[in-house]
Amino acid sequence: MCPMAHKQLTPQLFMARANLDDLPELQLPEGYVVRSYREGDGAAWERIVAAAFEREVQTGEFEKSMKQHKAFRPERVLFVLCGDVPVATASAWDSPGWGPQTGQLHMVGTKPEHRGKHLGYWVSVAALHQFGKEGRRDVMLSTDDFRLPAIKTYLQMGFEPVLVHENQPRRWRDVFAAIDQPGLSAKFAEILDGPVFKPRA
Numbered sequence: 151m152c153p154m155a156h157k158q159l160t161p162q163l164f165m166a167r168a169n170l171d172d173l174p175e176l177q178l179p180e181g182y183v184v185r186s187y188r189e190g191d192g193a194a195w196e197r198i199v200a201a202a203f204e205r206e207v208q209t210g211e212f213e214k215s216m217k218q219h220k221a222f223r224p225e226r227v228l229f230v231l232c233g234d235v236p237v238a239t240a241s242a243w244d245s246p247g248w249g250p251q252t253g254q255l256h257m258v259g260t261k262p263e264h265r266g267k268h269l270g271y272w273v274s275v276a277a278l279h280q281f282g283k284e285g286r287r288d289v290m291l292s293t294d295d296f297r298l299p300a301i302k303t304y305l306q307m308g309f310e311p312v313l314v315h316e317n318q319p320r321r322w323r324d325v326f327a328a329i330d331q332p333g334l335s336a337k338f339a340e341i342l343d344g345p346v347f348k349p350r351a
């Protein structure tokens with residue numbers, strides 16, 4: 151089946167969590183556990199990413215884009231497992247242009263058949279705990295307007311919009327309407343009416 155086409159607006163939306171205080175303790179639904187990367191998990195990561203992002207993933211993509219990346223450390227790549235099968239992932243990554251004190255929540259995905267249980271939330275919380283262990287100060291991420299379950303998840307985790315372009319106040323208001331939370335436009339009015347942040351290149 152052809153994956154649904156989504157209009158990708160540019161630049162991507164950014165969000166940030168201003169600190170790593172008050173992180174929830176991990177509370178996975180029954181039957182699920184969290185652990186970090188173990189040698190040989192690359193193929194499982196590729197299967198999750200292919201299914202979650204509905205795109206082709208070449209064998210070896212994990213090796214190339216994650217394991218050989220200078221940000222890679224086994225403890226930074228988190229998985230939720232159902233039994234012994236990895237079904238969701240998130241990574242606690244570096245954030246080029248935002249400084250070493252800022253972590254980047256990266257490559258969050260849940261296999262479609264395991265959705266509806268907030269596994270993306272829990273695996274991302276595990277990544278935030280990793281940032282805490284590393285002594286990071288705050289966390290950012292980039293996402294797309296059409297990734298509504300992801301944006302809902304990030305808002306539940308305490309992330310807030312960060313404007314990086316003049317077209318984004320309107321886009322954020324559209325997103326809040328699309329997730330049926332138009333009140334967030336008022337909650338984040340100061341951000342949406344405020345200046346645009348230019349990360350260092």
Ligand SMILES: CC(C)(COP(=O)(O)OP(=O)(O)OC[C@H]1O[C@@H](n2cnc3c(N)ncnc32)[C@H](O)[C@@H]1OP(=O)(O)O)[C@@H](O)C(=O)NCCC(=O)NCCS
Pocket residue numbers: 202203257258259260261264265266267268269270271292293294297298299300301302303328329
């Ligand atoms: C983002 C993702 C990991 C979340 O997976 P998950 O944790 O299983 O998410 P859930 O199915 O439990 O849904 C999370 C929330 O989104 C809501 N949601 C689900 N589908 C939705 C949709 N189409 N529109 C709006 N909200 C939606 C759920 O109702 C839930 O909200 P709630 O907490 O109020 O109940 C998963 O959707 C995914 O892999 N998406 C594709 C990859 C992606 O976009 N990754 C993020 C890149 S930035």
